[in-house]
Amino acid sequence: MPRLALDMPVIEVTELRKLYGRTEALAGLSMTVNRGEVFGFLGPNGAGKTTTVKLLLGLARPTGGSGKVLGAPLGDLATRRQVGYLPELFRYQPWLKAREVLTLHGELLRMPRRERGPSADRILELVGLSDRAGDLVGRFSKGMQQRLGLGVALMGNPALVILDEPTSALDPIGRVDVRAIIKAARDRGAGVFLNSHLLSEVEQVCDRVAIVDHGRVVASGTLDDVLGQAETQVHVTGIASADLAAFESFGPPSLDGDRLSIRPMDPARVPELVALIVGMGGRIHEVRSGRSSLEQRFVELVARDRSMAGTPGAAGERS
Amino acid sequence: MITIARLTIGEAARRKVLWVLVGLSLLSVALVTWGVDRLVSLIREQGEAELQVKIVVSQILIFIAFMFTFVLAMTAAFLGSPAIATDLESGIAQAMLARPLRRSSYLLGRWLGLSIVIAGYAILSGLLAIEAAAFVSGYTPPNLVLPIGYLAYQAIVLMTLALAISTRLSPIAGGAICVVAYGLAWMSGVLGDIGTALHAGGVSLIGDIGRVVLPTDGLWRGVVYGLEPSIVISQLGGSEAAQANPFFASQPPSQAFLAWAVVWLALVLLVAVNQLRRREL
Numbered sequence: 001m002p003r004l005a006l007d008m009p010v011i012e013v014t015e016l017r018k019l020y021g022r023t024e025a026l027a028g029l030s031m032t033v034n035r036g037e038v039f040g041f042l043g044p045n046g047a048g049k050t051t052t053v054k055l056l057l058g059l060a061r062p063t064g065g066s067g068k069v070l071g072a073p074l075g076d077l078a079t080r081r082q083v084g085y086l087p088e089l090f091r092y093q094p095w096l097k098a099r100e101v102l103t104l105h106g107e108l109l110r111m112p113r114r115e116r117g118p119s120a121d122r123i124l125e126l127v128g129l130s131d132r133a134g135d136l137v138g139r140f141s142k143g144m145q146q147r148l149g150l151g152v153a154l155m156g157n158p159a160l161v162i163l164d165e166p167t168s169a170l171d172p173i174g175r176v177d178v179r180a181i182i183k184a185a186r187d188r189g190a191g192v193f194l195n196s197h198l199l200s201e202v203e204q205v206c207d208r209v210a211i212v213d214h215g216r217v218v219a220s221g222t223l224d225d226v227l228g229q230a231e232t233q234v235h236v237t238g239i240a241s242a243d244l245a246a247f248e249s250f251g252p253p254s255l256d257g258d259r260l261s262i263r264p265m266d267p268a269r270v271p272e273l274v275a276l277i278v279g280m281g282g283r284i285h286e287v288r289s290g291r292s293s294l295e296q297r298f299v300e301l302v303a304r305d306r307s308m309a310g311t312p313g314a315a316g317e318r319s
Numbered sequence: 320m321i322t323i324a325r326l327t328i329g330e331a332a333r334r335k336v337l338w339v340l341v342g343l344s345l346l347s348v349a350l351v352t353w354g355v356d357r358l359v360s361l362i363r364e365q366g367e368a369e370l371q372v373k374i375v376v377s378q379i380l381i382f383i384a385f386m387f388t389f390v391l392a393m394t395a396a397f398l399g400s401p402a403i404a405t406d407l408e409s410g411i412a413q414a415m416l417a418r419p420l421r422r423s424s425y426l427l428g429r430w431l432g433l434s435i436v437i438a439g440y441a442i443l444s445g446l447l448a449i450e451a452a453a454f455v456s457g458y459t460p461p462n463l464v465l466p467i468g469y470l471a472y473q474a475i476v477l478m479t480l481a482l483a484i485s486t487r488l489s490p491i492a493g494g495a496i497c498v499v500a501y502g503l504a505w506m507s508g509v510l511g512d513i514g515t516a517l518h519a520g521g522v523s524l525i526g527d528i529g530r531v532v533l534p535t536d537g538l539w540r541g542v543v544y545g546l547e548p549s550i551v552i553s554q555l556g557g558s559e560a561a562q563a564n565p566f567f568a569s570q571p572p573s574q575a576f577l578a579w580a581v582v583w584l585a586l587v588l589l590v591a592v593n594q595l596r597r598r599e600l
Contacts, residue, residue: 020599057417059600077419085417089410093326095333107322108418152414 009034010160010191011056013067013074018051018060018215025051027215028065033208035159038182038192040206042199044302048215049195050088053164056193057085070159081109084153088164088195090146094138098129098148101137102155109156123151128177142169150178154185161185164195179205199295211301219301227291229264235286236260236277243280247273258285265289323420323428324435327402331436340394340436344444351383351448356455369457373548376458380546381566383448384466388473388539392501395437395474399481400493402429403595408489413600423592430482430588437478438471445470449546458548465571466545472580473538477501479584480533483591486598504529508536509565534580537572544568 011033018026026048033039043049054060055067058075072079092101099120106116124130127147137145146169153161163182167175175198182192182205196202202209203223210220219226232250237258247253250273251265262273267289277284331337355376362372403426406412416425445467453459460466477497484493511526513519530537543566544552552569572580 054600059413059416061599077421080417080419083417085414087410087413087417090414091410092414093330093411095330104322104326105415105418108415108420110419149414 007035008071009068010070011039011067011193013052013056013065015065016052016055016062016067017064018048018055019063025215026055026062026065029212029216030065031210031217031220033160033191033193035191036186036189037207038186038194038205040202040209041193041195041212042197042202042209042298043212047212049212050164051215052212053085053162053193053195056162057083081156082159084155084158084161086146086149086153086161086163086166088168090149090169092137092145092148092152094136096137097134098137098140099124099133101148102151105152105155111156119155123154126154126181127151143171143174146170147174147177150181154181157188158190160191160193162193162195165197166194167196167198167201175201199298211298213302213306218304219297227297230267230289230291231261231263232265232267232270232273232287232289234260234273234277234284234288236282236284238282239277239280246276246280320424320428320431323415323425324431327429327432328435331398331432336398337436340440341443343390344440344447347383347387347444348447348451351379352451352455355379355452359456370550372456373458374551376452376456377460377546377548377551378566380449380452380460381543384445384470384542384546385539385566387444387448388470388535388542391437391441391470391474392477392535393498394440395478396481396494396497396501398433398437399478400485400497401490402433402482403485404488404490404493407598407600416600422595426482426486426592426595427588430479430591433478433482434475437474441471441474442467460546461549462545466542469538469541469545469572473535473542476533476535476538476580476584479587479591483587483594486591486594500533501535504533504536505539505565508539512565530576531579531583534576534583537576538580540568541572544571 009032011031013032014030016026016029017024029048029052031039041049041052051060055062055074056069058077058080062074067074069076070079070082093104096104099117102120102123103116106119107113111119121130121133124133127150129144129147129151132140132144137148140148146166150163150166153163161182166182167178170178179201182194185192186207194202194206206223208220208222209226210217211226212218235258239255239258239260241255244253244255247260247262250269251262253260253262255261260277265273270287270289274284274287328337358375358379359372362375403412406415412425416422446463449460449463449467480500481493481497484496488496507525507529509526511523511529514522514524514526526536547568551567
């Protein structure tokens with residue numbers, strides 16, 4: 001496995017394509033994930049998210065394009081020692097005890113025998129399963145199995161952690177715990193690739209995101225890049241188009257019926273704007289300021305992508 | 320590979336498969352011992368010669384071995400057929416194959432672990448049954464290693480076929496195919512022997528083809544040959560009627576056949592590894 005330079009991306013894929021029969025699961029996906037960042041990978045069902053994860057892990061082969069994980073070609077065996085993975089369909093040997101699952105993965109990672117036990121104990125503590133270390137996995141709830149899966153993904157301090165819907169079975173407390181664990185992994189320098197439907201979760205934990213639809217990235221960047229700048233909307237009467245010039249000092253204004261929009265606009269200047277409108281004789285019914293939520297932006301982007309593609313449904317049956 | 324083999328044996332033990340097999344073996348050995356003891360007592364009470372005792376005990380052992388091979392075939396098919404398919408369906412395999420573990424190592428590890436379990440079962444049950452029969456009757460087959468070796472190898476052959484099918488098909492489909500294939504191979508062997516006895520070249524060819532496609536019947540003949548007293552072989556060896564009897568073998572499996580049985584196993588494993596390598600997970 002090539003030595004990983006600090007500035008080398010943990011994931012770098014270019015024009016990655018994947019066909020399942022005639023179904024195009026990925027249609028030229030390009031993205032880069034760096035060390036020490038949490039990268040959110042979002043998309044509707046069938047967008048190609050899980051296919052991407054499988055290609056990154058070497059569980060499936062790309063039809064076209066190229067990619068590197070930790071500087072090595074996709075599917076490189078030795079590189080997998082540095083990659084932790086929590087599958088969407090998390091299942092571990094039900095007849096093994098939780099600690100045994102972790103030591104098994106330590107063995108598969110070729111960790112020295114003497115390190116496996118202590119490492120498993122540390123991980124069990126981290127994911128909150130210390131008191132269930134000796135219990136059979138088959139008796140675990142789904143949430144506990146997902147915590148164990150997260151632990152499996154963190155065995156051996158991987159440089160890249162790929163998490164496919166890591167909180168789908170967790171309660172709110174579990175989700176908070178997982179966010180803390182993800183941030184801790186990032187803080188020790190790992191790249192975290194987070195595939196999630198929970199947009200609020202992505203918003204809270206991710207440094208950069210990519211929104212994927214029809215097997216390609218439709219938007220990517222920091223949350224600020226993707227969500228756009230803050231906007232102020234005022235439901236107002238008594239203001240006409242001719243008055244718009246008065247608001248230009250706040251930002252580019254527009255008036256649609258009785259809805260005045262200024263984008264971008266610094267939310268700190270809202271009281272000043274309200275005072276100006278009132279001074280001009282306008283009657284304010286409602287003021288909204290801020291940027292779109294990730295969910296709003298996600299829906300906008302996917303809807304726009306689909307109207308451009310001219311297809312109402314998902315790209316294919318596979319996700 | 321060794322990690323996966325150990326995991327597979329551990330799974331058989333934890334899932335109580337091993338203990339159920341050991342329990343069933345002990346039960347069947349107890350029944351064999353009781354049955355042989357009763358029959359031998361009856362024969363001796365009637366004043367028959369010890370030679371007659373030998374022949375009867377050897378025939379009982381062959382019948383029991385026949386029934387046992389069927390049980391063994393079912394066990395091998397149902398251990399092998401879910402081995403890969405269930406792991407893939409549940410996602411357990413994907414979690415492991417995302418590690419630095421070659422698909423070939425995973426498959427060969429599963430195969431090695433299951434081979435140890437199924438061969439261990441065959442050897443333990445076979446040895447116990449033969450020794451128990453020897454204890455109550457005084458008859459021990461001329462060579463213990465060969466019949467038990469053929470028995471174990473036959474089970475490994477069928478388990479390997481089930482494992483190979485399991486890389487592509489569901490456990491139920493794999494199990495059903497293996498049991499049917501085992502039955503067809505046995506029937507083709509019987510037909511082939513009848514054809515040989517009747518000098519019907521076309522029919523005898525069916526047996527040869529069957530043994531090439533699935534070598535279980537040829538190995539079964541090795542079990543039969545190994546359990547027979549040498550006097551039975553020398554007296555019945557030339558008889559055409561005996562040649563058509565599926566519970567009699569006048570000669571051991573040929574070296575060429577045994578070599579083919581080894582090559583067959585290697586080829587099936589190779590196909591299985593190739594299938595798993597090419598499969599999108």
